[in-house]
Amino acid sequence: MLLMTEEYIYAVARVRSRELGLLSRQDVDQLMACHKVEECLRVLSDKGWAAAGDVTPEEVLAAEEEKTWAFIYELTDDLTPFQVLLFPTDYNNLKAAVKAVVTGVEPHQVFLPGGAVEPELMLRCVREGDFSPLPEAMAQAADNAYHTLLQTEDGQLCDVILDRACLEAVLACGRESKSDILRDYAELTCAVSNIKVAVRACKTGKNRAFLEAALAPCGTLDADSLAAAACKSLEDLYAYLSATPYGEAAERLKESYSAFEKWCDDRVMDLVKDQKMNPFTVGPLFAYVIARRNEISTVRIILSGKLNELDDGMVRERLREMYV
């Protein structure tokens, strides 16, 4: 534990310096004040973003995400603490690989960059039916999803299997970690995903069996009770959530789904903000990645608003809290 604490001193000091370059609320206001996307890109370029020259907004955002991970790779060889952030990308790519192989379609621009496992490896494993090169939990889920899709041709069931496996992997990674922030983040991610699944299932009238298959058991939400409430009605679901630590989620859901999504991101930000005062451990590195993702997501919302000429008020109510 002592070694773990001191392992990241150099990395945390670099992160502290980099945090000066993160977008603040004033920067976000400056972006909001811009009339056109081009003006936003100029402001971002002045802030050190790769937004100069002839680049599209998507290219700018992808480059920034890549820069964040390049920085983390530079700081540490051990990506284990960051697996909780990489699993969703990996499992998303796994879904794409399984579906591409089963449907016989050549995958084109379906894989997300930045995962821990190469999409080509996943594709080869699925094609050969040998999942052993993949991490154990992922291999089991891939095998299960592949054979389920072959037998039932039900793409949604395949998604459910892999989404749940992803959440279980995130939870396991958080629980195995010695870091409080990783454990809390994994728990929050799993609980929020369960709420999203329950709300969608309730709205589309899914049955109890579907919910039981889709919900991952986590510590702060009882999957059985959540499934039972979601099978009844949205009101029952909100009533159940009100009695859990996610009572505010019910309030936001009653408002709108986008308000709920903003609440989810803001909870994550609240969780990681304490790391600004922590000079040791992997926590500040993890918080930095979350902060960068958050600002990329905020910039994406602003740029989309400018591109589609949306009302400023509509964009502002979706803007996330910033880390600095």
Add this chain to the structure above:
Amino acid sequence: MFDWTTMGIVFALLGAVLAALMGGIGSAIGVGMTGQAAAGVVTEDPSKFGKVLILQLLPGTQGIYGLLIGFVTLTQIGVLGGSSDISLAKGLLYLAACLPMAIVGMVSAKWQAKAAVSSISLVAKKPDQFGKSMIFPAMVETYAVLALLISILSITSIGSLSI
């Protein structure tokens, strides 16, 4: 038959060695920790070298205090010249006198390093707060100085005791 009365000089020397050894170990760990943090800040912003260097050196003083105690003890017990005929009681007293610096030196260097690492983070984000950032690790120094004081007073007074 083993003669315990001849062991006075051994215990006294042990005290001197412990003061230098433990203070040195604490400072080496401390300066190593702060050095990593300082290097991290300088990697991103070389202009902060001067400020973080001062913070890096703060946990280094315990090693110097340990050396000082060791040197004074060696002088007092006659290892560096003079008579080294020391009774067992005096030898044990020298050992006891060196322990405050040895133990407090090692522990305080480590904790001062943690405070200094935090202050380096502070300077990385708010360079204008450098003055305040110095105060936090300097507070830890107080206890190393108190230990130094008590060790020096003890060591210099033991010689005049008639035991």
